[in-house]
Amino acid sequence: MELSKYKSETRPDWCPGCGDFGVLNSLTQAVANLDIDPKDLLIVSGIGCSSNLPGFINAYGFHSLHGRALPVATGAKLANPELNVVVTGGDGDGYGIGLGHFIHAMRRNLDITYVVMDNQIYGLTTGQASPTSVKSFPTKSTPTGTIEEPVNPIALALVSGATYIARGFSGDPKHLTELIQNGISHKGFALIDVFSPCVTWNKLNTYDFFRKHVAKFNGSDYDVKSFEQAMIKARQTEPNIPIGLFYQVSKPTYEEQDVALKSGNPVKAKLGVTDPNQLFQEFY
Amino acid sequence: MQNVAANELTVRIGGAAGDGISATGEMFARTCSRSGLQVFGLNNYQSAIRGGHVWFQVRAGLDKITSQGDATDILIVFNTESAEIHAPFVRKGGAIIFDREKVKMPENLVPVGVRQLAIPLGELARKFDKNPIMQNTVALGATLYLLGLNFDIFSGVLSDTFGKKKQSVIEVNVKAAMAGYEHAKENYPKLDTIIPLPAQPPKRLIMTGNQALALGAVMAGCKFYAAYPMTPASGILHWLAAHAASQKIVVKQAEDELAVINMGIGAAHAGVRSMVGTSGGGFSLMVEALGMSGMTETPIVIVESQRAGPSTGLPTKTEQGDLNMVSGASQGDFPRIVLAPLTVEDCYYSMIEAFNLAERFQCPVIVMSDLLLAEHIETVGDLNTSVVIDRGDLITTAPSEPYKRFKVTETGISPRAIPGTAGTMYVTASDEHAENGVVVSDVLSGLPKYVKERERQMDKRMRKVEVARNEIAAPKLYGKPDSKLTLVCWGSTFGVALEAAELLNTEGISTSVYAIRNVMPFKGEQVATALKKSKKLLLVEANYTGQMARMIRAETGIELKDKFLKYDGEPIYAYEIVKRAKEIVDQK
Numbered sequence: 001m002e003l004s005k006y007k008s009e010t011r012p013d014w015c016p017g018c019g020d021f022g023v024l025n026s027l028t029q030a031v032a033n034l035d036i037d038p039k040d041l042l043i044v045s046g047i048g049c050s051s052n053l054p055g056f057i058n059a060y061g062f063h064s065l066h067g068r069a070l071p072v073a074t075g076a077k078l079a080n081p082e083l084n085v086v087v088t089g090g091d092g093d094g095y096g097i098g099l100g101h102f103i104h105a106m107r108r109n110l111d112i113t114y115v116v117m118d119n120q121i122y123g124l125t126t127g128q129a130s131p132t133s134v135k136s137f138p139t140k141s142t143p144t145g146t147i148e149e150p151v152n153p154i155a156l157a158l159v160s161g162a163t164y165i166a167r168g169f170s171g172d173p174k175h176l177t178e179l180i181q182n183g184i185s186h187k188g189f190a191l192i193d194v195f196s197p198c199v200t201w202n203k204l205n206t207y208d209f210f211r212k213h214v215a216k217f218n219g220s221d222y223d224v225k226s227f228e229q230a231m232i233k234a235r236q237t238e239p240n241i242p243i244g245l246f247y248q249v250s251k252p253t254y255e256e257q258d259v260a261l262k263s264g265n266p267v268k269a270k271l272g273v274t275d276p277n278q279l280f281q282e283f284y
Numbered sequence: 285m286q287n288v289a290a291n292e293l294t295v296r297i298g299g300a301a302g303d304g305i306s307a308t309g310e311m312f313a314r315t316c317s318r319s320g321l322q323v324f325g326l327n328n329y330q331s332a333i334r335g336g337h338v339w340f341q342v343r344a345g346l347d348k349i350t351s352q353g354d355a356t357d358i359l360i361v362f363n364t365e366s367a368e369i370h371a372p373f374v375r376k377g378g379a380i381i382f383d384r385e386k387v388k389m390p391e392n393l394v395p396v397g398v399r400q401l402a403i404p405l406g407e408l409a410r411k412f413d414k415n416p417i418m419q420n421t422v423a424l425g426a427t428l429y430l431l432g433l434n435f436d437i438f439s440g441v442l443s444d445t446f447g448k449k450k451q452s453v454i455e456v457n458v459k460a461a462m463a464g465y466e467h468a469k470e471n472y473p474k475l476d477t478i479i480p481l482p483a484q485p486p487k488r489l490i491m492t493g494n495q496a497l498a499l500g501a502v503m504a505g506c507k508f509y510a511a512y513p514m515t516p517a518s519g520i521l522h523w524l525a526a527h528a529a530s531q532k533i534v535v536k537q538a539e540d541e542l543a544v545i546n547m548g549i550g551a552a553h554a555g556v557r558s559m560v561g562t563s564g565g566g567f568s569l570m571v572e573a574l575g576m577s578g579m580t581e582t583p584i585v586i587v588e589s590q591r592a593g594p595s596t597g598l599p600t601k602t603e604q605g606d607l608n609m610v611s612g613a614s615q616g617d618f619p620r621i622v623l624a625p626l627t628v629e630d631c632y633y634s635m636i637e638a639f640n641l642a643e644r645f646q647c648p649v650i651v652m653s654d655l656l657l658a659e660h661i662e663t664v665g666d667l668n669t670s671v672v673i674d675r676g677d678l679i680t681t682a683p684s685e686p687y688k689r690f691k692v693t694e695t696g697i698s699p700r701a702i703p704g705t706a707g708t709m710y711v712t713a714s715d716e717h718a719e720n721g722v723v724v725s726d727v728l729s730g731l732p733k734y735v736k737e738r739e740r741q742m743d744k745r746m747r748k749v750e751v752a753r754n755e756i757a758a759p760k761l762y763g764k765p766d767s768k769l770t771l772v773c774w775g776s777t778f779g780v781a782l783e784a785a786e787l788l789n790t791e792g793i794s795t796s797v798y799a800i801r802n803v804m805p806f807k808g809e810q811v812a813t814a815l816k817k818s819k820k821l822l823l824v825e826a827n828y829t830g831q832m833a834r835m836i837r838a839e840t841g842i843e844l845k846d847k848f849l850k851y852d853g854e855p856i857y858a859y860e861i862v863k864r865a866k867e868i869v870d871q872k
Binding site for chain 2: 009013037039040042044047054055059061062063064065067068071074075076077078079080082083100101104258260261263267272277279280283284
């Protein structure tokens, strides 16, 4: 499908140079490549700079509450499994206030795609520490440096049951498009954690920093079905920070196993009860 | 002595958690219902899986029974503690069934004129099965004889209850019940008062409030239910989960109530009729998303089944203490509709209405239940099964002009399109937005055009409140309009208020009941008119501060000075209201 089909009339309100532009472009390219009709695409987000993304793409969108994008997306997907549901948000939204939902959504293996624009800082609230801020990082809320270990989203996704786990860099749009596109095509829960630099508030994890440190690793010696190899990769920070597809396995999705969904798409079901007498029988 | 005809009978069964008290009570309730009696059965339990004290009371009569009742004809006790607690509540002429193996009867607590029937329940039961719960069946068998109930009806209930198990289980239970029945017949006379049972018992439905809520939801076309386990709302989850496959409803137990309501809103946004259920603690977690339902104009039905608070409070005890919270929960002003069903039957109709109101007004609808209503079992009249489903302004094809999800209209209701529809793509946001859904909260906020837009959207949303207020029914007065006294109540307190009014009327104090079922939008004008016509008002509600009295004062300026408030966790008894009513009537 042509890219112009997804063009929104609203211009992104991100700072010039924000990493999220790259993510928006890659996501748009990915759905265009997959020929997904905008009417069948629902993009759900939470709150934060990156959660404004649904407004910048012509599709159905739900810009929900801080940390609650995954439950909203879960409800929508279970109500209409034919929708392509993509969730977008930031590290504070997904790995901080929404962390509980993140784990549970993955263990359900819903067929949804979660793109996290991870900038390791709270941007919209003007620069406080985030769950993925590296240790000792000084921020407005941690002037002497953070004293907590950062969340490792890739390792967490692995132990939580996600069936497609990748990391990209918004400075490498071609690679990112491929990761998102394959994530959407994947049947099951796909996490794409994206290094998406905040040019205003994070002066540590910048484009230059990532260009210098990230490296693609997927080659013939790497088995994406291996949990053990993925866990080693997920924890790697030296000599480089790996980006690419860490893990992909095929497992039944939640939707395939739900007793009600086996009999059809709820949103298309006829409302009401066909045989009330039979239903009422147990109450005599 | 000749047996005297009675209008009603009560049986109370007490024991420890794990003794099977609730299952036994339910079987007896069902037996009474199938015998043509109207039933009100209440399970009283603690937050414990084994041990603790549990009791079940079944009150049944020829006329409609609207409250749990306060005394019993037959008391069955399985431990000494139960005998000590309940013996004083046995009516003169009644009987206590117990087994000396397990119970030391506290003679000094047994009222004069109450027979002590020491039946070897355990010994009789062991002849058939070593499962100790079998002694309950023996005791029920004896009870059937003493009350003159039909044994075959009970064995029918037994086989339906154990229908999914082996035939041998049913046979053993029938034999055990018969052993109890025969033992009583050989050794004791029947009670002095016996209910004349109808020869052709009418077929009546019997269910709990939770079941009626769940059934109503299914009939209304609910296709998504999410919940986190929480007493007393869990009954809805259990019933719907058991019927998920046959009724094609997605039932989702989520990780917490934050997820619950956000999933519910997501499902509703995608276009299905969606519902969530919880108690006060879970509702507290839902508060932020409640506002999102209001802001995004997503229809959602929330059952808030109250229990005694604050905080964890008394998890297995009843209260109507969440009205302040429900009526004001979440930041900012937005339309909400609050219904408080009055009876089990009304639970069914409230749900059907709730789904129609939610979709018609595209806002959250909260159905307020409580532990007493949710968990007691009651016979209900024939439920109307021809359900009207009104999906409101739901469009399935794109309009000719560009689609505006939040179009400003006279009623405040905007045409709603669901994802998957061609040509109506939009983004809905918890942020303030323009008619087309574009957020005006960030870079556009404060610009004169969007200051105006914000005001227009607020006005649009809040216009729905007035339209809804006009559409929903005003509270009703039950009884004679010129009564000396009017009991003012809301939600499930209606049942006991009705009974209290009846008692007062019999004693010559003419009393009516004014019951508020549609709580929000509040029908202020109609309530003010009705209350001003009443001679003397007594507010009856189950909370500490009189939360409905506060709402009435806020909405009408009328202060209800006389109150009967109960907040000990136990259901209100009719005699308590009668006592308070006499005090205030005597004041002149």
